Amino acid sequence: MLTDESATDSSERGSWRSRHAATLSSLTLRQISAVLPPGQPWGLWASRQIVARLMDAFGPSMAGTRVERVDVTTADGQRLCGEWVRGRGVSGETPGAIYFVHGSGYVLCSTRTHRRLASWLSRLTGLPVFSVDYRLAPRHRFPTAAEDVRRGWDWLTGHCGIAPERIAVAGDSAGGHLSVDLLLQPDVAHPAALVLLSPLMDLTFTLARSREQTRPDPTMRSHHAVRLVSLYCNGIETRHPRLALDVAGGRLLPPTLIQAGGAEMLAADAIALADDLRAAGGRCELQIxxxxxxxxxxxxxxxxEAVPAMRTVAAFIAETLGDAEIERAS
Incomplete structure (x- = not known):
């Protein structure tokens, strides 16, 4: 693992299995993503099937996991969908929770594809995970996903009565963008912690392209990613404040842990986000x-490496929730 102080150092290497998986991905996934047209129904369907099967085949175990589907009408008359995921040994009596916002490029994934990751996160932390099932593009465009994420947060803190300081927000990829957008809103009470896995921040992929020039991403090229994300924000100016998030000039965000892979193009987004969080005066730990x-x-x-990475995530959540509890009691 490289901390932010050595994030550009290439002397440290990943495991042989990880390097082999990256090579295999460059020969398969990257080639497939190049030919599947996400704008066509059949291409979108195929992309969703491939991602779902990969997550199932190579994800963590679901043994002992309990899943409770949520499909409710909120106080403002809107529908909210999601699910509570409790890993093995996690009871329903725990006072805190994790609010999980899955990735997908706003298009591909769901609570179902990320259920294994949510279960593992629950088991490691001892906390139930509420995973919001926000609506996907291209049927539902900007700002639908952001509105659904906000609705899930309001339901969790309002209807469920869980204090924000007893919640950690976690998001991966586009879910990272949605999580940061949520917490930048001035009327949102902040959680104890924010965990971002390979967060997407620059929706123009300018940062990604700069990194791609020195090390191509093994799973997707930047121009293919732009094509995918555009299904969500097509017709909206990329400088819109809910898309081009002003982290450095915005609210002070909660203590944040960012993890990204050294082989991926979004490592550039992770590094830039960490810089912006610190520029705003926040506490941020970056791991590449x-x-x-x-x-x-x-x-x-x-x-x-997924195992020590997730243990680090769990330790960070335990520490920040503990700090928030001490602060609340003092």
């Missing part, structure tokens, strides 16, 4: 894991 692919934490069966 050598030779790891995008959201490697969800793929422990091919990435041994």
């Amino acid at each position: 894991w050598p030779d790891q692919v995008h959201v490697f934490q969800a793929l422990p069966r091919i990435s041994p």
Whole structure:
């Protein structure tokens, strides 16, 4: 693992299994993403099937997991969908929770694809995870996903009565962008902690392209990613304040842990976000894991580094929730 002080150092290497998986991805996934047209129904369907099967095949175990589906009408008459995920040994009596916002490029994934990762996170932390099932593009465009994420937060803190300081927010990829957008809103009471896995921040992929010039991402090229994300924000100016998030000039965000893979193009987003969080006066720990692919934490069966990375996430959440509890009591 490389901390932010050595994030550009290439002397440290990932495991042989991780490097082999990255090479295999460059020969398969990157080629497939180049030919599947996400704007066509059949291409979108195929992309969703491929991602779902990869997450199932190489994700963590679901043994002992309990899943409770949520489909409710909120106080403002809007529908909220999601699910409570409790890993093995996690009871329903725990006072805190994790609010999980899955990635997908706003298009591909769901609570179902990320259920294994949510279960593992629950088991490691001892906390129940509420995973919001926000609506996907291209059927539902900007700002639908952001509105659903906000609705889930309001339901969790309002209807469920869980104090914000007893909640950690976690998001991966586009879910990272949605999580940061949520917490930048001036009327949102902040949680105890924010955890971001391979966060997408620059929706123009300018940062990603700069990194791609020195090390191509093994799973996708930047121009293919732009094509995917545009299904969500098509017709909206990329400088819109809910898309081009002003982290450095915005609210002070909660203590944040950012993890990204050294082999992925979004490592550039992670580094830039950490810089912006600190510029705003926040506490941020950045970890770039050598030779790891995008959201490697969800793929422990091919990435041994997923295990220590997730243990680090769990320790960070335990520490920040404990700090928030001490502050609340003092």
